[in-house]
Amino acid sequence: TQLLEQSPQFLSIxxxxxxxxxxxxxxxxxxxxxxxxxxxxxxxLLVTVVTGGEVKKLKRLTFQFGDARKDSSLHITAAxxxxxxxxxxxxxxxxxxxxxxxxxxxxxxxx
Amino acid sequence: NAGVMQNPRHLVRRRGQEARLRCSPMKGxxxxxxxxxxxxxGLKFMVYLQKENIIDESGMPKERFSAEFPKExxxxxxxxxxxxxxxxxxxxxxxxxxxxxxxxxxxGTQLSVL
Numbered sequence: 672t673q674l675l676e677q678s679p680q681f682l683s684i685x686x687x688x689x690x691x692x693x694x695x696x697x698x699x700x701x702x703x704x705x706x707x708x709x710x711x712x713x714x715x716l717l718v719t720v721v722t723g724g725e726v727k728k729l730k731r732l733t734f735q736f737g738d739a740r741k742d743s744s745l746h747i748t749a750a751x752x753x754x755x756x757x758x759x760x761x762x763x764x765x766x767x768x769x770x771x772x773x774x775x776x777x778x779x780x781x782x
Numbered sequence: 783n784a785g786v787m788q789n790p791r792h793l794v795r796r797r798g799q800e801a802r803l804r805c806s807p808m809k810g811x812x813x814x815x816x817x818x819x820x821x822x823x824g825l826k827f828m829v830y831l832q833k834e835n836i837i838d839e840s841g842m843p844k845e846r847f848s849a850e851f852p853k854e855x856x857x858x859x860x861x862x863x864x865x866x867x868x869x870x871x872x873x874x875x876x877x878x879x880x881x882x883x884x885x886x887x888x889x890g891t892q893l894s895v896l
Contacts, residue, residue: 675824713786713873713887714825759824769815769838770885772824 674698675760675773683779687749692776694760695742701765703736703743708757708775750780784809786876786888787856794894801861801868803891807876813837814857815875815885816849825873831857864895 676695684690694703702721706714718727720736720743727734731754733746747754759775787806795801807814812833817825827841831851842849846864851857861868871892875885 677824680822712889713875715887716884719884761825769827769830769841771827772817774822774824777822 675762675771677758677760677773677776679776680774681777681779683781684750686751686780686782689746689748690750690778691744691746692758692778693742693744694762694773696762697741698762698764699740700762701740703740703760703762704770705734705743705745706759706761706772708759714759747778750778752780752782754778755780786874786886788872788874788888788891790891791889792892792894794896795864796896797865798863801864801893801895803859803861803872803874803893804856805859805874805876805888806856807874808886811876811878811886813877813879814851815877816857816859817873817875819871819873819890828859861893864893866895869893869895 678693702719704719705717707717708714718734720734723738723740725736731748735744743760757775757777759772761770761772763770786808789804793801814831816828818828819825829842829849830838833851834853846862848860871890873887873890875887877885
């Protein structure tokens with residue numbers, strides 16, 4: 672069973688601060704995705720990374736896939752209250768296997 | 783341009799009753815996935831279906847749970863003789879094809895078993 676461990680589980684920061692959340696596994700993934708989920712809604716895809724060492728930027732969000740494709744990080748610069756939500760990483764070890772999700776990091780950005 | 787539609791949004795059942803959860807995928811999508819989410823937990827894969835076929839049901843409990851995606855109409859996740867432990871949010875996602883990276887999720891059905 673592939674396990675994706677996310678840390679920290681909870682994070683509460685002030686508006687304007689920077690933060691990094693992590694997604695780690697002992698398994699190699701062919702691709703890894705980050706989703707954001709708000710209360711009462713389904714997850715929404717933020718990014719997909721497929722190449723070891725890949726870095727993708729989405730406005731103030733920077734996503735990195737580890738060289739060995741076993742881990743990933745999400746860095747948010749100058750966090751805003753609108754960034755509040757549950758951030759989930761999800762990985763797939765081949766095109767035919769189901770997407771496996773971590774438990775998420777619940778981020779709260781206080782104005 | 784409707785997204786993935788799930789209904790009902792909230793479903794209350796008493797122990798022993800049946801629960802039926804419906805999912806209409808995005809237009810043009812022929813692949814449907816069901817996930818279950820407990821509070822403070824990630825999403826747990828249950829089943830992957832294409833039209834009229836179950837492709838992967840490795841995450842489905844062996845008893846009481848079944849899923850279908852008929853040629854016409856929505857995908858249905860059926861839970862028979864519900865127990866309190868079935869209380870959870872059930873999410874459906876769709877994609878245009880196998881191995882396609884992007885899943886589009888519905889807003890979920892919150893099942894509460896009394």
